Amino acid sequence: MKKIRTPYLLLLPGFAFLLTFFIFPILSLAQVSTATPISGGDIGEFEQTFRFRNYLEAFLDSREHFGRSLLYALLATLIALLISYPLAYALAFKSGKYKNVLLVLVVAPFFTSFLLRTVAWKQILGEEGFVVPTLRNLGLLSDTATITSTAGAVILGMAYNFLPFMTLPLYASIDRIDPRTLEASGDLYANGFTTFRRVTLPLSMPGVVAGTLLTFIPAAGDYVNAELLGGPNNSMIGNVIQSRFLIPDYPTTSALSFTLMAAILIIVVVYIRKAGTDEVV
Amino acid sequence: MSSLEKEAVVSRRPLGASIARWFGKNLIRIYMALAFVYLFIPVAYTFVFSFNDSGKSNITWQGFTFEKWLNPCGAPRVCEALGNSIKIGLLATIFSTILGTLIAFAIGRYLFKGRSASNLLIFLPMATPEIVLGASILSLFLVLQINPGFWPTVIAHVVFCVSFVVVTVKARIASLDPKLEQAAMDLYANEFQTFRRVTLPLVAPGIAAAALLAFSLSFDDFIITNFNSGTVTTFPKFIYGAAARGIPAQANVIASAVFFLALALVIIGQVVSRKRKVS
Numbered sequence: 001m002k003k004i005r006t007p008y009l010l011l012l013p014g015f016a017f018l019l020t021f022f023i024f025p026i027l028s029l030a031q032v033s034t035a036t037p038i039s040g041g042d043i044g045e046f047e048q049t050f051r052f053r054n055y056l057e058a059f060l061d062s063r064e065h066f067g068r069s070l071l072y073a074l075l076a077t078l079i080a081l082l083i084s085y086p087l088a089y090a091l092a093f094k095s096g097k098y099k100n101v102l103l104v105l106v107v108a109p110f111f112t113s114f115l116l117r118t119v120a121w122k123q124i125l126g127e128e129g130f131v132v133p134t135l136r137n138l139g140l141l142s143d144t145a146t147i148t149s150t151a152g153a154v155i156l157g158m159a160y161n162f163l164p165f166m167t168l169p170l171y172a173s174i175d176r177i178d179p180r181t182l183e184a185s186g187d188l189y190a191n192g193f194t195t196f197r198r199v200t201l202p203l204s205m206p207g208v209v210a211g212t213l214l215t216f217i218p219a220a221g222d223y224v225n226a227e228l229l230g231g232p233n234n235s236m237i238g239n240v241i242q243s244r245f246l247i248p249d250y251p252t253t254s255a256l257s258f259t260l261m262a263a264i265l266i267i268v269v270v271y272i273r274k275a276g277t278d279e280v281v
Numbered sequence: 282m283s284s285l286e287k288e289a290v291v292s293r294r295p296l297g298a299s300i301a302r303w304f305g306k307n308l309i310r311i312y313m314a315l316a317f318v319y320l321f322i323p324v325a326y327t328f329v330f331s332f333n334d335s336g337k338s339n340i341t342w343q344g345f346t347f348e349k350w351l352n353p354c355g356a357p358r359v360c361e362a363l364g365n366s367i368k369i370g371l372l373a374t375i376f377s378t379i380l381g382t383l384i385a386f387a388i389g390r391y392l393f394k395g396r397s398a399s400n401l402l403i404f405l406p407m408a409t410p411e412i413v414l415g416a417s418i419l420s421l422f423l424v425l426q427i428n429p430g431f432w433p434t435v436i437a438h439v440v441f442c443v444s445f446v447v448v449t450v451k452a453r454i455a456s457l458d459p460k461l462e463q464a465a466m467d468l469y470a471n472e473f474q475t476f477r478r479v480t481l482p483l484v485a486p487g488i489a490a491a492a493l494l495a496f497s498l499s500f501d502d503f504i505i506t507n508f509n510s511g512t513v514t515t516f517p518k519f520i521y522g523a524a525a526r527g528i529p530a531q532a533n534v535i536a537s538a539v540f541f542l543a544l545a546l547v548i549i550g551q552v553v554s555r556k557r558k559v560s
Contacts, residue, residue: 006387006391007391007393010384010386010387011387013380013383014383017380017439017440018402018440018443021418021436023402024421025417026409026417028420028424029413083316086312086313087312087316090310090312094310094313095313100551102313104547104551105317105320106320108321108324108544109320109323109324110497111497111543112323112324112536112539112540114517115503115520115524116327116532117323119524120324120326120330121323123340124322124323124326128340160323214407217407217408217410218410221410221411221412221504222410222412223504228524238412238504241416250423253416254420257417258413260410260413261413264408265408
C-alpha cells in the first residue's frame with residue numbers, strides 16, 4: 001500500500017500549486033474573456049454575460065497582428081535553426097577537449113539581461129550606431145532606409161534572443177549520436193550530404209522538434225523585440241494584448257490570449273504528429 | 282607519371298587551391314567562430330559602454346571612465362531594482378526547486394496511474410506563451426482582489442520555473458544506474474538510508490543545475506513580471522522603463538558584473554565536478 005501512495009504524495013504539493021496558480025488562472029481567464037463592462041461601473045469592472053462575440057471582434061480587429069506574429073515567429077525559428085544546427089553539430093563532434101568550455105560560452109551571453117542585449121542591438125544597428133553610416137557610405141543602404149524599425153530587425157532580434165532554446169536541445173540530441181553510425185554510412189559509399197540527410201538529421205529529429213517548439217512558442221507571444229527593434233508597422237499580437245491590458249480591457253486581453261494559445265496548440269499538435277516524435281519533454 | 286612528377290604536381294598547386302581546401306576542411310569551425318561572434322556582440326557592447334563617461338543616456342561614446350564601476354548605485358533606483366530581482370529570484374528558486382524536485386522523483390522513479398497526465402501538466406506551462414501566463418495569473422489575483430506586487434510576482438515566477446526544474450532533475454534521475462541503489466539495499470541499507478546516502482548525492486548536481494536555471498529564468502524575466510509586479514521594480518523592469526529616455530551606464534555595469542559572476546560560478550562548478558571525477 002505504502003509504495004503505491006509514494007508518487008502521489010510527492011506530486012501533491014507541486015500539483016496543488018500548479019492547480020491553484022496555473023490551471024485555475026487559465027479558467028479565470030476563460031471566465032473574463034466572455035465578460036462585458038458593467039454599465040455605470042468603474043473602469044476595469046466587468047460582469048459575466050457569456051458574450052462569445054468578444055472572440056470574433058477581438059480576432060477581426062487584430063487579425064493582421066496575428067498573421068504577423070505567426071509569420072515572424074516562424075521565420076525567427078527557421079533562422080535560429082539554421083544558425084544553431086551547424087553550431088550544435090560542431091559542438092558535439094568538432095570541439096574535442098574544449099567541448100565543455102564552448103558549451104558554457106553558448107549559454108554565457110544569456111547571463112546578461114536580455115532586455116539590455118536587445119537595447120544593445122537597437123543602438124548598434126540604429127541611426128547613431130556605426131553600422132548604418134558605414135553601409136550608407138558604401139552605398140549599400142539608401143539615406144532614408146534604416147535597419148531598425150523593420151520586420152527584419154524584429155525577426156533577427158527574436159532569433160538571437162531565443163537561440164539557446166534551439167541550440168541546447170539540438171546539441172543534446174546530436175551529442176547522443178554514435179559517431180560510428182556516421183562512419184558506417186561513409187563505408188557504405190554515402191557521400192557527406194547523403195549521410196547528413198539519411199543518418200544525422202533523422203537521428204537528431206527529437207532535438208529539432210524540441211528546439212523549434214521552444215523557440216516558436218515564446219517568439220509567437222513576444223512583444224519586447226517588436227517594441228524595441230520594430231516600427232509601428234511591425235507590432236505583433238503580444239503588443240496588442242499588452243496595450244489592451246493597460247487600458248484596462250480585460251475581456252479583449254483574455255479573448256486574444258486564448259485565441260493565441262489555441263493557435264499555438266493546434267500548430268504544436270499538427271507539427272508533432274508530422275514530425276513523428278512524442279519525446280518532447 | 283613517376284612519383285617524383287606527382288610530387289611536383291602537388292607542390293605546383295596554386296596557393297588559392299590550398300586555401301580553399303583549408304576552408305573546406307574547417308568550414309564548420311569557421312561557422313562556429315562566426316556564431317560565437319554573433320552571440321557575443323551585444324554582450325561586448327554592453328560591457329564597453331559600462332565605461333562610457335555618459336550622462337543620463339548612454340547612446341554615443343563620450344570617453345572612458347571607471348566612475349560607473351566605482352559607483353554602481355549612482356543612478357536613481359537601479360540598486361533597489363537589482364535588490365528586488367535578487368530577492369524574488371532567490372524565493373522563486375527555493376520554492377520551484379523543492380516542488381519541482383519532488384515531482385521529478387515521482388515521475389522519474391514510479392510507474393503510477395496518471396503518469397502521462399502528470400507529464401502533460403508539466404509540459405503545459407512551458408507551451409503557454411509568457412504573455413498568456415502573465416495575464417492569466419494576474420486575472421486570478423484580480424478575481425481574489427489581491428493587488429499585484431512582490432509576492433504575486435514570486436508566485437508567478439514559481440509557476441514557470443517549476444516545469445524547467447522538473448525536466449532538468451528528471452533527466453538526471455533517468456541517467457542514474459539503478460544497480461547502485463540495489464547495491465545499497467543489498468548492503469542492508471533501508472529505503473530512507475539508500476535515498477539519503479546514495480540517490481540524493483547522485484541527483485544533487487541535477488538539482489543544483491535546475492536551481493541555477495530557475496534563478497536565471499526568474500532574474501531575467503520581464504513579461505510575466507510586468508503583469509504581476511504592480512509598483513515593485515525589478516532589474517528588467519528598470520531597463521524597460523529607462524529604454525525610452527536613456528539607460529544609465531550603471532545598468533551596463535550591473536549587467537556586466539552579473540555576467541562575469543555567473544560565468545565564474547559555472548566554471549568553478551565544472552572544475553569541482555571534474556576534480557571529483559578524477560579523485
